[in-house]
Amino acid sequence: MASVMSALGLKQETHLLKLLPEPAQLHLLYKGSHHGFYMHTLRSKFDKEGRFVVIVYFKSGDVKGGYLSKSSESEDQDAFAFEINHQEGTPFPVLDDSKATHFSTSWSNGYLKFGKCLKLYTENREICVKSFDMIYHQSGTEPRYLDVELYRVGSAWRELSWTEEGRGSLRKNLVSFKPACQSLNRVRVLLMGPPGSGKSSFINSVRSVMFGRVLLLPFIGTATKGFIKKLKSYDIRSERGGKPTSLTLCDVLALGDGETTGLTLTDALAVIKGHAPEGHDFQSDAPIKADPSINYQIHCAVFVLNACQVMSTSEDLTETLRTLQAEIADLDIPQVVLLTHVDKVCHTVQEDVKFVYSSRILQEKMQKAAEVVGLPVSYVLPVKNYSSELSVSCNTDILLLSAVHHILQAVDDTYEENHHPTPADASAEPPHLQNSTTSPVTF
Structure with a gap:
């Protein structure tokens, strides 16, 4: 994985880290432009246990994604969607269905959903992204997203009790x-x-x-x-x-x-x-x-x-x-x-x-x-x-x-x-x- 470079800039990573519930380190597991834009490939990178972040990079420069505190198909009340720009990161926690009230997934149907904020699903064998009612395809004449990445959220490389x-x-x-x-x-x-x-x-x-x-x-x-x-x-x-x-x-x-x-x-x-x-x-x-x-x-x-x-x-x-x-x-x-x-x-x-x-x-x-x-x-x-x-x-x-x-x-x-x-x-x-x-x- 050393040859695969993250598209997440240092400032963007800074904003994302501050959204996570505790100090953590991000480990890149999947990158669409390298592994292929297929939902089953993305799914294969999830472990049975662990915390994960999915990030979508849009052609407009927007960066959106979601945090999962577990990889099971049950509801994840700690999950949230987020947007990141150069000034800040904005979370949409599990509070309001119109934003990102809860995370639900059904891998049999091939989609990953963060409330109404963000949804990744399969169309024509490729990952399609729906964000705030806008649909982004990776091919064809529709607006394109640039990349999709999956990170494991691991503990910081050294741990201290910050209390x-x-x-x-x-x-x-x-x-x-x-x-x-x-x-x-x-x-x-x-x-x-x-x-x-x-x-x-x-x-x-x-x-x-x-x-x-x-x-x-x-x-x-x-x-x-x-x-x-x-x-x-x-x-x-x-x-x-x-x-x-x-x-x-x-x-x-x-x-x-x-x-x-x-x-x-x-x-x-x-x-x-x-x-x-x-x-x-x-x-x-x-x-x-x-x-x-x-x-x-x-x-x-x-x-x-x-x-x-x-x-x-x-x-x-x-x-x-x-x-x-x-x-x-x-x-x-x-x-x-x-x-x-x-x-x-x-x-x-x-x-x-x-x-x-x-x-x-x-x-x-x-x-x-x-x-x-x-x-x-x-x-x-x-x-x-x-x-x-x-x-x-x-x-x-x-x-x-x-x-x-x-x-x-x-x-x-x-x-x-x-x-x-x-x-x-x-x-x-x-x-x-x-x-x-x-x-x-x-x-």
């Missing part, structure tokens, strides 16, 4: 998280990415989730060369003034193109190995030479990429990212990719991030992000940072907390497999939690 309960469960998991590896009492996660990738904004956003309000902190900026110049660690606290969780997010100088600008490969690896103390000021002509400390070691490396920029990632930056990925893999340290600004590349996601795993655009961006870094797509975690908002929202929180959850899972999976506890490790306490001048600011 208040789901958010509460993810938040509780973070607050109560303790590393499975007994040699770790705290997980230090390093965020690395080019300027504008959203490293600092992600930290700010995660803290905002925990505090229940969007924080306005001075370390967030829009400088083209990056805002952060030093190594800075931020404890993620359960609430304002609350106890730190087991997660610390670390921010560093932005990566550059090659070794002449930004965070160098040598310094990045030095930070990961624990050579860089808190507050280290990065200078291109002064590589890190301090002795390593277990207190500063990084337990997970996170590559942060901007969805708006990922398709045009330079060759130099790609080489830097892949070299880093390979070097970090040799250290047995888990790695993931954060793809930020997902709301800026897909209108559906901008309206509601719960569609992030239904969007074809986002799927392409995630695949590209995986390719750029050299990791599987399953390692790519899309997020929307808080930027213009002044208050938190449930679905944005869920996406952020889900990313954090997968980062912590990656640490548990890796360290439980490769590391064994020692008494010295178990008793070690990061210096920013001891009596020192580098304790993080609390709000």
Whole structure:
């Protein structure tokens, strides 16, 4: 089916997805211009169970269709007909017989009917379409429709519970998280990415989730060369003034193109190995030479990429990212990719991030992000940072907390497999939690 292209445009798909009862992904099963305009062929593509969408493309540019929540011949009270244009999708639900009150079908007579809105039936062995009393034939001198398509409505390629309960469960998991590896009492996660990738904004956003309000902190900026110049660690606290969780997010100088600008490969690896103390000021002509400390070691490396920029990632930056990925893999340290600004590349996601795993655009961006870094797509975690908002929202929180959850899972999976506890490790306490001048600011 890979060679058969859908005629459904991205904007049209966006409008259609919003009409469906839950986030979903569309899988093309039948295309008249490819399989033949025969009712029995269309019927053969229906399974005994499942949800389906039938779409008819008209020569006038109109797009009409119907949604079926089941493929049986019994009445389907959840079925509806719809129209789609460039501005919106309009459903005609099961409310009024004059519109699309109910779906009825009789395959023995060879027709598929959505109330009085839309009917597909056989005439002269070909599919004939009747829509609002207008009849469209595929051949002859009558007005023609261009194509008929059938889609299976499947679950989004990743599933999340987009509910208040789901958010509460993810938040509780973070607050109560303790590393499975007994040699770790705290997980230090390093965020690395080019300027504008959203490293600092992600930290700010995660803290905002925990505090229940969007924080306005001075370390967030829009400088083209990056805002952060030093190594800075931020404890993620359960609430304002609350106890730190087991997660610390670390921010560093932005990566550059090659070794002449930004965070160098040598310094990045030095930070990961624990050579860089808190507050280290990065200078291109002064590589890190301090002795390593277990207190500063990084337990997970996170590559942060901007969805708006990922398709045009330079060759130099790609080489830097892949070299880093390979070097970090040799250290047995888990790695993931954060793809930020997902709301800026897909209108559906901008309206509601719960569609992030239904969007074809986002799927392409995630695949590209995986390719750029050299990791599987399953390692790519899309997020929307808080930027213009002044208050938190449930679905944005869920996406952020889900990313954090997968980062912590990656640490548990890796360290439980490769590391064994020692008494010295178990008793070690990061210096920013001891009596020192580098304790993080609390709000």
